[in-house]
Amino acid sequence: DTEVTQTPKHLVMGMTNKKSLKCEQHMGHRAMYWYKQKAKKPPELMFVYSYEKLSINESVPSRFSPECPNSSLLNLHLHALQPEDSALYLCASSQEFPDRLYNEQFFGPGTRLTVL
Amino acid sequence: KQEVTQIPAALSVPEGENLVLNCSFTDSAIYNLQWFRQDPGKGLTSLLLIQSSQREQTSGRLNASLDKSSGRSTLYIAASQPGDSATYLCALIHSNYQLIWGAGTKLIIKP
Numbered sequence: 001d002t003e004v005t006q007t008p009k010h011l012v013m014g015m016t017n018k019k020s021l022k023c024e025q026h027m028g029h030r031a032m033y034w035y036k037q038k039a040k041k042p043p044e045l046m047f048v049y050s051y052e053k054l055s056i057n058e059s060v061p062s063r064f065s066p067e068c069p070n071s072s073l074l075n076l077h078l079h080a081l082q083p084e085d086s087a088l089y090l091c092a093s094s095q096e097f098p099d100r101l102y103n104e105q106f107f108g109p110g111t112r113l114t115v116l
Numbered sequence: 117k118q119e120v121t122q123i124p125a126a127l128s129v130p131e132g133e134n135l136v137l138n139c140s141f142t143d144s145a146i147y148n149l150q151w152f153r154q155d156p157g158k159g160l161t162s163l164l165l166i167q168s169s170q171r172e173q174t175s176g177r178l179n180a181s182l183d184k185s186s187g188r189s190t191l192y193i194a195a196s197q198p199g200d201s202a203t204y205l206c207a208l209i210h211s212n213y214q215l216i217w218g219a220g221t222k223l224i225i226k227p
């Protein structure tokens with residue numbers, strides 16, 4: 001099973017709402033990632049978790065709060081977002097991070113987020 | 117600083133043609149290079165991963181090559197089909213172990 005699942009597929013929220021994005025993988029991977037992708041651009045790395053610990057935070061605003069409850073799950077909590085945060089949010093996983101060899105990343109289908 | 121470039125930005129070819137997508141990078145000290153496919157509004161599908169010690173990988177009608185000395189990777193698609201229409205992105209793992217992305221090539225296969 002090389003599948004990464006993400007819920008919800010679509011999310012519309014107001015700037016005062018609190019919502020969460022969820023990501024799950026059952027490949028036994030120990031590294032999980034959140035990316036943000038704007039239209040016609042490549043993904044931008046937001047966070048990396050390795051063995052359930054935050055390894056990288058790419059200077060992401062605090063209105064985005066990641067959480068890794070266990071090795072299979074990754075959440076992204078959203079609060080007080082801005083319209084410019086509207087984007088496709090992608091989750092990915094890989095066997096290890098950092099690692100030179102076992103770092104093929106597998107991506108989920110994404111959550112399309114619209115902030116009104 | 118490592119930079120990844122994909123040219124052309126868009127490509128349209130008739131169905132059945134063989135085609136090559138290009139990915140170039142400025143620093144040959146890479147760990148691996150990964151080719152992805154992305155359909156509009158969808159997630160990324162990993163197509164092929166080439167380790168730095170390898171020169172090519174094949175999967176079905178796809179063949180990816182890697183030439184570190186020239187800073188180039190190519191994705192060859194044989195007997196193209198309309199279902200191959202998508203954006204193709206290459207990304208590589210460099211010294212900071214994070215994926216560095218090209219901007220992608222949007223491929224349209226005309227029936």
